[in-house]
Amino acid sequence: MFEVPDFVIFLGRFHPLLVHLPIGFLLFAFILEIYARWKKINEFDKAISFALLLGTLGAIAASVLGYMLSLSGGYSVEMLDQHFWFAVTTIVVSLVAWVLKQNILNLRFMNQSNVHVLLSVLVVICISVTGHLGGNLTHGSEYLLEYAPIGRPVKIVLQPVNDVNEAQLYGHLVEPILKEKCLSCHNESKLKGELSLKDSISIFTGGKHGNTIVAGNAATSELYKRVLLDPHDKKFMPPEGKPGLTDEEKEIVAFWINEGGADFSKKISEVESSEKQIEIASSFLGLDAKSIGDKLPNVAMVDKTLMLKLKDEGFVFRELVFESNLYDVVLPPSSATSEELLLKKIKMLSEVKSNVLWLSLEENFVSDEAVQILAEFEHIQKLAVQNNNISDKSIEYLSKNMAIKSLNLFKTNVSKKCIPYLIKMESLKRVYLWQTNFTKDEINTSNEEMPTVQFISGV
Amino acid sequence: MCNSHEHNKLKSNNKDLQQIERQIDRRHFLKNTSLGLGAMALGSLLGTEKLWANIKASTSDEDLLKVYNKNRLGLPHHLPKAKRIIYLFQSGGPSQLDLFDYKPKLSDMFGKELPESVIGGQRLTGMSGSQSTLPVAPSSFNFKQYGESRAWVSDVMPYLSEVVDDLCFVKSMQTDQINHTPAITFMQTGHQLPGRPAIGSWLSYGLGSDNENLPTFITLISKNGKGQPLNASLWGNGFLPTEHQGVQFRSGKDPVLYLSDPENYDGNDRRNMLDYLNHLNDLQNDSYGDPEIQARMAQYEMAFKMQTSVPEVTDISDEPEHIFELYGKDSRDPGTYAANCLMARKLLEKGVKFVQLYHQGWDQHIGCPWGVKNQSKNTDQANAALIKDLKQRGMFEDTLLIWGGEFGRTVYSQGQLTSDNYGRDHHPKAFTMFMAGAGIKPGFTYGETDDFSYNVVKDPVHVHDFHATLMHLFGIDHERLTFKHQGRRYRLTDVHGKVVNDLLT
Numbered sequence: 035m036f037e038v039p040d041f042v043i044f045l046g047r048f049h050p051l052l053v054h055l056p057i058g059f060l061l062f063a064f065i066l067e068i069y070a071r072w073k074k075i076n077e078f079d080k081a082i083s084f085a086l087l088l089g090t091l092g093a094i095a096a097s098v099l100g101y102m103l104s105l106s107g108g109y110s111v112e113m114l115d116q117h118f119w120f121a122v123t124t125i126v127v128s129l130v131a132w133v134l135k136q137n138i139l140n141l142r143f144m145n146q147s148n149v150h151v152l153l154s155v156l157v158v159i160c161i162s163v164t165g166h167l168g169g170n171l172t173h174g175s176e177y178l179l180e181y182a183p184i185g186r187p188v189k190i191v192l193q194p195v196n197d198v199n200e201a202q203l204y205g206h207l208v209e210p211i212l213k214e215k216c217l218s219c220h221n222e223s224k225l226k227g228e229l230s231l232k233d234s235i236s237i238f239t240g241g242k243h244g245n246t247i248v249a250g251n252a253a254t255s256e257l258y259k260r261v262l263l264d265p266h267d268k269k270f271m272p273p274e275g276k277p278g279l280t281d282e283e284k285e286i287v288a289f290w291i292n293e294g295g296a297d298f299s300k301k302i303s304e305v306e307s308s309e310k311q312i313e314i315a316s317s318f319l320g321l322d323a324k325s326i327g328d329k330l331p332n333v334a335m336v337d338k339t340l341m342l343k344l345k346d347e348g349f350v351f352r353e354l355v356f357e358s359n360l361y362d363v364v365l366p367p368s369s370a371t372s373e374e375l376l377l378k379k380i381k382m383l384s385e386v387k388s389n390v391l392w393l394s395l396e397e398n399f400v401s402d403e404a405v406q407i408l409a410e411f412e413h414i415q416k417l418a419v420q421n422n423n424i425s426d427k428s429i430e431y432l433s434k435n436m437a438i439k440s441l442n443l444f445k446t447n448v449s450k451k452c453i454p455y456l457i458k459m460e461s462l463k464r465v466y467l468w469q470t471n472f473t474k475d476e477i478n479t480s481n482e483e484m485p486t487v488q489f490i491s492g493v
Numbered sequence: 494m495c496n497s498h499e500h501n502k503l504k505s506n507n508k509d510l511q512q513i514e515r516q517i518d519r520r521h522f523l524k525n526t527s528l529g530l531g532a533m534a535l536g537s538l539l540g541t542e543k544l545w546a547n548i549k550a551s552t553s554d555e556d557l558l559k560v561y562n563k564n565r566l567g568l569p570h571h572l573p574k575a576k577r578i579i580y581l582f583q584s585g586g587p588s589q590l591d592l593f594d595y596k597p598k599l600s601d602m603f604g605k606e607l608p609e610s611v612i613g614g615q616r617l618t619g620m621s622g623s624q625s626t627l628p629v630a631p632s633s634f635n636f637k638q639y640g641e642s643r644a645w646v647s648d649v650m651p652y653l654s655e656v657v658d659d660l661c662f663v664k665s666m667q668t669d670q671i672n673h674t675p676a677i678t679f680m681q682t683g684h685q686l687p688g689r690p691a692i693g694s695w696l697s698y699g700l701g702s703d704n705e706n707l708p709t710f711i712t713l714i715s716k717n718g719k720g721q722p723l724n725a726s727l728w729g730n731g732f733l734p735t736e737h738q739g740v741q742f743r744s745g746k747d748p749v750l751y752l753s754d755p756e757n758y759d760g761n762d763r764r765n766m767l768d769y770l771n772h773l774n775d776l777q778n779d780s781y782g783d784p785e786i787q788a789r790m791a792q793y794e795m796a797f798k799m800q801t802s803v804p805e806v807t808d809i810s811d812e813p814e815h816i817f818e819l820y821g822k823d824s825r826d827p828g829t830y831a832a833n834c835l836m837a838r839k840l841l842e843k844g845v846k847f848v849q850l851y852h853q854g855w856d857q858h859i860g861c862p863w864g865v866k867n868q869s870k871n872t873d874q875a876n877a878a879l880i881k882d883l884k885q886r887g888m889f890e891d892t893l894l895i896w897g898g899e900f901g902r903t904v905y906s907q908g909q910l911t912s913d914n915y916g917r918d919h920h921p922k923a924f925t926m927f928m929a930g931a932g933i934k935p936g937f938t939y940g941e942t943d944d945f946s947y948n949v950v951k952d953p954v955h956v957h958d959f960h961a962t963l964m965h966l967f968g969i970d971h972e973r974l975t976f977k978h979q980g981r982r983y984r985l986t987d988v989h990g991k992v993v994n995d996l997l998t
Contacts (some may be wrong), residue, residue, distance in 0.1 A: 338561075342560060352562055353563050353564060364844075366704070421892065440890055489884065
């Protein structure tokens with residue numbers, strides 16, 4: 035595809051700025067014309083002619099910029115075409131008006147002011163229509179009358195729900211997905227594939243392929259089929275470059291078409307549903323505590339000077355997801371040479387405690403006191419404190435931490451007395467206990483008693 | 494810095510060098526003159542972002558990325574599961590039929606002609622394609638199921654059978670290449686011809702280093718390797734900046750030579766020397782902008798750091814007795830597969846991101862039973878030991894472990910088939926690999942082959958898919974890590990590859 039140079043788009047963006055200039059000139063010419071006609075004077079003729087010339091030239095410039103802007107894409111082709119042709123008409127009409135006003139062609143009937151007035155009126159009509167279409171392109175066709183005192187369509191705003199069963203399958207679950215992922219192309223103005231997903235009527239009208247939604251049968255519904263395709267498939271939706279539906283969202287669409295019969299008002303409680311579907315629905319609505327735990331926490335950026343100070347202390351930071359501000363933090367072994375030094379470092383690190391997702395403090399004089407601070411790190415998922423002189427006391431501190439999934443205690447002084455505290459750590463999945471005071475038997479029995487946590491020993 | 498001014502300083506009084514200095518290539522000419530020449534400026538008017546590219550690179554954006562250790566390429570794309578990887582490459586093409594892909598029905602077919610319907614018109618190699626008969630050769634080994642996952646493993650890998658519940662077998666691997674060099678190159682770089690970056694180079698380029706004192710990507714090769722040769726393009730950086738190429742450690746007592754200072758030199762002023770050298774190279778870099786200069790600077794720095802870091806990490810004298818026992822007695826003999834596995838663990842512990850092991854000799858065209866047995870004997874214990882060792886240290890959950898060769902072997906015998914001897918030819922259409930560790934489903938077997946282990950009948954995994962999955966585990970969308978070279982963007986999977994989600998936890 036032909037790629038539009040950025041510079042062209044850069045210029046194009048000046049279109050809205052410039053476009054009001056010719057409007058002003060042309061309106062000014064119109065007002066003078068009317069005024070002169072009313073007062074029956076001829077003194078304004080030169081001014082009118084000049085205003086028409088400036089207006090025409092300005093309109094040409096604005097149109098060129100407008101064309102550049104249109105190259106950036108994203109506009110409804112139909113409306114764009116109308117806007118374009120009305121703009122051209124405006125230029126032509128105002129040019130004719132100027133030519134006649136100047137009487138360049140030296141025509142006789144040109145001395146009749148009626149003709150001039152008529153042309154001025156035409157210019158104003160053209161410019162109004164063009165301007166209106168331009169406004170529609172920028173703000174959408176509903177913008178102008180959105181707050182009009184009469185004739186406003188009634189908007190239904192769904193109240194958020196607290197109970198998943200009360201949620202409307204379409205309104206609360208499916209519609210937000212369509213709005214976010216589909217509507218930008220499939221709406222009344224763009225109508226890609228002749229399909230709009232704006233409301234129930236347009237959804238059931240479907241697109242040019244038909245079978246957009248087959249109630250009760252997602253597998254034959256075009257809409258569902260398309261999102262399931264391989265992303266490289268030509269027919270895959272949303273098309274390349276746009277974010278696709280997540281697995282969760284796909285399940286919800288299938289749920290609505292199959293169990294919900296593609297109904298637009300049914301609540302979840304009114305349709306048959308599996309446990310998994312309810313789970314997905316509640317996590318989608320953010321009503322599920324577990325779903326929040328799996329999502330990455332939103333955290334603020336670390337202060338620049340603080341970050342530099344922490345690096346000076348020897349901490350190595352690696353961002354785990356770009357722009358997430360969540361870090362894998364490693365203090366390389368033997369960076370701290372005493373418990374006091376380590377404690378000082380940890381106190382400093384605790385200023386960014388919510389930014390730490392993984393933390394490794396292997397072989398660094400970590401003490402129980404330091405672990406007490408670490409227990410406050412609310413997002414930490416992996417904590418590696420192996421090869422340090424820490425005891426069961428540490429685990430007691432950690433027991434209130436609900437985020438840790440993996441805890442490495444290899445070569446520490448913990449013993450089976452810490453098990454009750456480990457149990458309290460809700461998210462805990464793996465504990466490494468090789469070369470601790472745990473015996474092999476104790477580890478084996480712990481594994482049997484607590485199947486949710488893996489107690490890992492060594493050879 | 495002012496280019497021309499600094500440039501003059503460099504003018505050499507050596508005739509040859511002067512000549513080089515006078516040479517200005519097209520790119521250099523355009524770069525240094527486009528700002529001044531009106532015509533050039535007009536020409537680049539429509540691509541202004543390029544015009545300012547050089548200036549932009551040093552603005553505060555870059556500085557900010559540095560402060561926050563944000564990746565300059567916008568990586569990772571998603572939360573990674575793996576932090577490091579060890580790839581145990583079994584060079585030559587291990588026989589899936591004699592190790593993992595158990596085909597009990599074959600015993601009834603002993604010596605019978607392999608049906609044409611199975612071969613499906615495939616063009617065989619020149620080594621067995623001209624044979625008058627292609628007799629089916631069932632494995633001479635016994636297979637048993639192990640662990641809770643009931644995975645099939647033949648008797649030649651007794652140690653591995655203890656850890657099958659940690660492994661994920663992919664029995665439906667497929668490659669495009671039928672001969673060693675193209676197949677290995679394909680496996681390691683995503684293309685059959687040498688010249689593309691290796692997996693490790695992509696990861697190094699994309700994710701950077703976790704320990705600035707050691708290379709990000711290290712290659713270890715078992716000593717006394719027989720069979721098909723390996724070459725440096727397998728761990729080469731291709732078109733990526735040179736500092737991302739794999740650093741090969743020698744297999745033997747001194748993995749890196751010349752680390753110690755020469756006699757009568759105390760090394761005290763080396764830092765000074767390097768600083769001055771860097772200064773000179775900086776000047777050169779400013780006037781020529783050749784990325785190789787930066788790569789060379791990075792490598793001098795790395796070599797300097799390796800003087801202290803390498804002896805530390807390669808010293809296995811402080812490993813306790815039970816660790817040597819775990820890896821087997823070979824682990825005391827530097828350069829063996831077992832010793833390399835142990836060294837690999839130490840390197841991974843120190844923050845090396847990618848350790849690439851190679852073990853040659855899996856090319857059993859003749860004497861397959863004996864060959865497979867012998868190869869297994871040399872590698873089996875260490876494979877299992879590595880898994881156990883990584884696990885007990887808590888590293889297994891973020892280390893990706895890969896075992897596999899470049900292709901599989903045929904069900905029919907190459908050469909004479911006897912009751913206890915047969916050979917097997919190369920077979921690209923189906924072979925077995927196993928993965929384990931970070932983000933990989935433990936105790937899981939994926940994909941199926943037909944009764945002859947000849948064609949994949951369920952869930953094929955192509956080499957490109959394997960690469961895509963590997964990148965995914967490191968938080969990389971394989972379609973978005975690209976490098977522009979010779980006018981187009983390249984990626985490890987080029988225009989192929991799908992993440993095999995079924996393998997992931």
